[in-house]
Amino acid sequence: MRAWRGRRQRPSLRSLYHHLVRALGPQHWWPAKSPFEVMVGAILTQNTAWVNVERAIAQLEAAHALSARTLARRPSTAIQRLIRPSGYFRQKAAVLQGFSRWHLKRYQGSTRAMFRTPARRLRQELLGLKGIGPETADSILLYAGRRPTFVIDAYTRRIFQRHHLISGREPYDETQRFCLDRLPRRVQLYNEFHALLVAVGKRYCHRTDPDCASCPLGKFPHHIEVHA
DNA sequence: TGCCAGGCCGGGT
DNA sequence: ACCCGGCATGGC
DSSP states (O other), rough: OOOOTSSSSOOOOHHHHHHHHHHHHHOOOOEEESHHHHHHHHTTTTTHHHHHHHHHHHHHTTTOOHHHHHHHOOHHHHHHHHHHSSHHHHHHHHHHHHHHHHHHHHTOOHHHHHHHSHHHHHHHHHSSSSOHHHHHHHHHHIIIIOOOOOOOOOOHHHHHTTTOOOSOOSHHHHHHHHHHHHHOHHOOOOHHHHHHHHHHHHOOTTTTTTTTTTTTOOOOSSOOOOOO
């Protein structure tokens, strides 16, 4: 019988993960046919609903523009037209082309070669590109390159905050460090955890529903009493 | 209808 | 080091 039995406890990161697994099951991320498509999706999904990104990617594919070569060569207005449904289409067209040209020049268009470089350095290179910030860079590293990094997004912050794990005002790298320090270093775990946070977030953890009324993890403030 | 979505940048304090 | 406005489409 532990001393804190019956007291309301803050969940551990692991127990939160296991709750999510039980509530939602495997997420099978990232839905894409190739690592390059993952990277394109990571750029297009910035602050955008995934359903809109799917349309944009489908149109790129139909136009045979889902490769670094074509993206780099086609006129930007053509790219803009194809990715229009994913929003911010002028900016994102420029980002896709900047990324594609870098990918061709720096790695000869080889994803293998790209992910052969050490993750730390590759992350810095990605962050140097216009339109690629920490979340996009980490999504690329984790979901396209299978490197062990943790992706932090708005849902992650909001859910962790509502479970009293963080204040929510920490900078990106600090929130990421919080996760990495508390979880075993496993790509599959990081993959699944982030996917689960997004899945539960988009269903139950909206900005406008601070009570998380129907969340399977319980209402806010949460009181998960399982200690894994 | 207004609010939100798997962010990021540039300028201002 | 923060804080903010801008970017844009489609779903509910």
